Each structure stands twice: as C-alpha cells, then as structure tokens.
Amino acid sequence: MEQAQSISSKLTLVFLVLTGVYAQAVFSEEYKVDPGHSSAQFSAGHLGFSLLIGRFNKVEGTFSIDAKKPDTGKAAITIDAASIDSNHEKRDKHLRSPDFLNAKQFPKITFESTEFKGNRKGGTLKGKMTLKGVTRPVSFTIKQIGEGKDPWGGYRNGYRATGKIKRSDFGMKFSLPKVRDELVLEINIEGVRKK
Amino acid sequence: MASALVISFVITLVLVTGFGFVARNKGLFTATPLNMLAISIGFSSAYFIVYPGFSFPPVEVGDYIFIVILLALAFALLSNHYSLTGKVALIGQIALVTVISLVLLFPLIIRQTLVSALVDITLTVSIWMIFWKAMERQVRDHQNVMLIIIFSAGNAVIVAVDGSLLFGVLLAVLAVSTGAWWLMQLWTQQPVNYQVVTGFLLIPVVSLVLVAHHYSEINIFAIVVLLLIPVIGFIEALLQKTHTQLSAWVQYCRLALLGSLPVLVALWLVWPDESLY
Numbered sequence: 001m002e003q004a005q006s007i008s009s010k011l012t013l014v015f016l017v018l019t020g021v022y023a024q025a026v027f028s029e030e031y032k033v034d035p036g037h038s039s040a041q042f043s044a045g046h047l048g049f050s051l052l053i054g055r056f057n058k059v060e061g062t063f064s065i066d067a068k069k070p071d072t073g074k075a076a077i078t079i080d081a082a083s084i085d086s087n088h089e090k091r092d093k094h095l096r097s098p099d100f101l102n103a104k105q106f107p108k109i110t111f112e113s114t115e116f117k118g119n120r121k122g123g124t125l126k127g128k129m130t131l132k133g134v135t136r137p138v139s140f141t142i143k144q145i146g147e148g149k150d151p152w153g154g155y156r157n158g159y160r161a162t163g164k165i166k167r168s169d170f171g172m173k174f175s176l177p178k179v180r181d182e183l184v185l186e187i188n189i190e191g192v193r194k195k
Numbered sequence: 196m197a198s199a200l201v202i203s204f205v206i207t208l209v210l211v212t213g214f215g216f217v218a219r220n221k222g223l224f225t226a227t228p229l230n231m232l233a234i235s236i237g238f239s240s241a242y243f244i245v246y247p248g249f250s251f252p253p254v255e256v257g258d259y260i261f262i263v264i265l266l267a268l269a270f271a272l273l274s275n276h277y278s279l280t281g282k283v284a285l286i287g288q289i290a291l292v293t294v295i296s297l298v299l300l301f302p303l304i305i306r307q308t309l310v311s312a313l314v315d316i317t318l319t320v321s322i323w324m325i326f327w328k329a330m331e332r333q334v335r336d337h338q339n340v341m342l343i344i345i346f347s348a349g350n351a352v353i354v355a356v357d358g359s360l361l362f363g364v365l366l367a368v369l370a371v372s373t374g375a376w377w378l379m380q381l382w383t384q385q386p387v388n389y390q391v392v393t394g395f396l397l398i399p400v401v402s403l404v405l406v407a408h409h410y411s412e413i414n415i416f417a418i419v420v421l422l423l424i425p426v427i428g429f430i431e432a433l434l435q436k437t438h439t440q441l442s443a444w445v446q447y448c449r450l451a452l453l454g455s456l457p458v459l460v461a462l463w464l465v466w467p468d469e470s471l472y
Binding site: 088093096102105106107133134173174175 | 247253255256257302303306357358359360361362406409410411412467469
C-alpha cells in the first residue's frame, strides 16, 4: 500500500514538473524578426525647416516575451548600416562614408536589451546600442501594433519602438551643429514565433 | 572649413619664411627637411581642427592620417639624410607603401578571404608605386609640385562632391599647405631636393585618396581619370621641347590648364543631379 502511494506521489511530481516545463514553454515566446516586414527609421532636422526621414532597409534579430513574467522580455536587433535609404542615392553614399556611419569599417548597428518594464502591449525597453563601434545605453518606448495567426500557419507579433539618440555620443561629430545632433529613431519589428 | 584652409595656408607660409631664415646659407641638406616640416605642421594644424574623430576606442581609419604624415616625414628625412637612391630607395618605398596600405585597409581586408585581401593589397601597392615612379620620372621641380597640388585639389573636389566632405576638406588642406610652401619657394628660391619632397607629398595625398576611395565609394572612373594627372606632366615635357621660348609663368599656366582637364572630366562624372542637403 505504502509502495503504491510512493509511486503515485512520484508520478504526480513528474506530472507537475512536466506541466511546469510545458507552461514555461507556452508562456515564453521566442520570435524571429521578419526582415521583409521590419525597418528602422530615423528623422533628422533639415536646416530647421523640415524633418528628413530615412530608413535602414535590412533589419534582423530576435525578441522574446514571457506572458507570466513580462519584465523578462528581451530583444537583440542587428541593422545593416549600408542599407541606409534617405530617398537620395548620393546622400546615402555620403551617410555611409566616414563622415557619418563609416559603414565599410563598422557594417553593423546592434541593439541588445538589458531591461524591460511593461507588459505584452508595450512598455520601456532599455539596452545597449553599438553604432560606429561605440556602445551607449539607449531607451525605447515600445508599443504593440498587433499579433495573431498569419495565413501561412505561423504566429506573428509586431511592435513599434521609438527613442532618441545623439549622434555625437556615437562619434558622429561631423558638421555639428550645422547638421542636427539629435536623431529620432523608430524601429518597426514584425516577428514570427519560433515553433 | 574655410577657416581650416586659411589656418593651414598662414601657418605654412609663416613657418616656411621662418625656417628660410634658419636654413639660409646652410644649403639643400638643411632646407629640405625644414620645408617638409613646415608643410607637415601647416597640414596637421588644420587636420586637428577639421577632423572630429579620436574617440578611442574604436580607432577610425581617419585617425591614422596624422600617423601617415609622421611616417612620410620620417621616410623623407631618411631619404634626405642618407641620400637614398636606386634599389634601396625603391625597396624602402615599397615597404612603406605596403605598411600604410595594410594599416589603412585593415578594417576591410580582415573581412575578406586571404586571396582577395592579397590581390587588393598587391593592386593598391602596384598602382601607388607606378604613380610615384611616374611623378618622379617626368618634369622636375616646380612643375612636379604643381602636379601634386593639382592632384590634391582635384581629388579634394571629387571626394567632397562624390563621397566624403571630411576627406575632401583634408585633401584641400594638403593642397593649400603645399601651395603656400610652393608660392614661398617660387619667391625665395631656396635650394630644395624636389625628389624627396615629391615622395614626401605623395604619401599623405595618395593615403587620403585611398581612404576616400575605399571607405566612401568614390566613383572608380573619376579616380582613374585623376590618376592620369602625371601623364599631363609628360605632355608638358613634350610641349616644353617644342616651345622653348615661353616664360616659366606661361608654362605654369599651361600646366594648370592641362592639369584641370582630368579634374573637369572627373567632376562631370560625379556631379550630382540635385543638392544633397
């Protein structure tokens, strides 16, 4: 009788562990960034008259969300510096040059999160951005755009992250203060949940 | 930017004048290093005003330009002191050009395969050496310096229009400090070893062009057209043989006009359809 009870309690323990692991797996979601539906935009002032909008066309990375522990959310994004597109080929070439991004020497712009406060719908994401070989802390305000099943059987989740940086903090001091120091960043990410 | 050009011009002018008094009656051996030092200080003072880098780490490719100037100066001083000629000078030139090319292109070649990196470096060193030798073998003295000034100024315009304003300005500063030295040289006629000065000037000029080309995607055809500037020197040498009666100033004007032709062609190749900013 005691032996049967012992086996029963062990089975219960195994069940609880397994369901716990399963629950953990269900609550923690890993997403891979869909480069075709993601971009990183920036806006910079033009002589005080208007805002120049540009974007980086190649964005990749991963992010994760834990429904039970939203604060453990993480993101790692890599941007191809040479993919800058300001709707002017010659200007893009200049922006890629050592005057600004020096994209040949520093081809990647990276962001690695260190802290997230918020929930599934949004919050504040802090992390370290490496641009032009210089790493600085950056903070983004995150807002969910939407999530759900896609027509191909996958599950997608999209966010918009907005933040500000000073280009001089990253060693881009050329033509200051004539060309504005502050840049407004907007990163639109669409992730496909990993199976 | 304009202030950097003025500063470079004035500092070089003042130093050449000052050093001229120091080197007076001391001959070519003393005057040559002092003249190169004047150009180096004239360029460097403007470089430190214009160049916004030096945020170590990381080391940016533009950070090396000052070191290149020091290397060029050291090599020129050695060439002058030991009167390096023939094979020794050639080996020294190749070694120096290879080291500078490796350092300047290091961030790019580490991402290449060994074979393509070797091809790139060999090609760069070969073009550089052909250019150097072409400049040494043609018309001497003032015309040679004029061609280097035209090459620097022409590249300054092309690089500024087609890629990097920063490296364009640095090339312009080098053209201005060399120009200031040359104007004083025309006036004072100090004895100077022009072959050593030519080699000294070519190192920073070609280094700047090399960096601008590799890191700022300058139109390759424009760069090739500008590399033809030494050919103008050979044409000038032929014209001098056929028109021997012309004064030096007319010859300088003719060389300036001929030298501006490749610059105009290169400018036509890179001119933007609309304003960048």
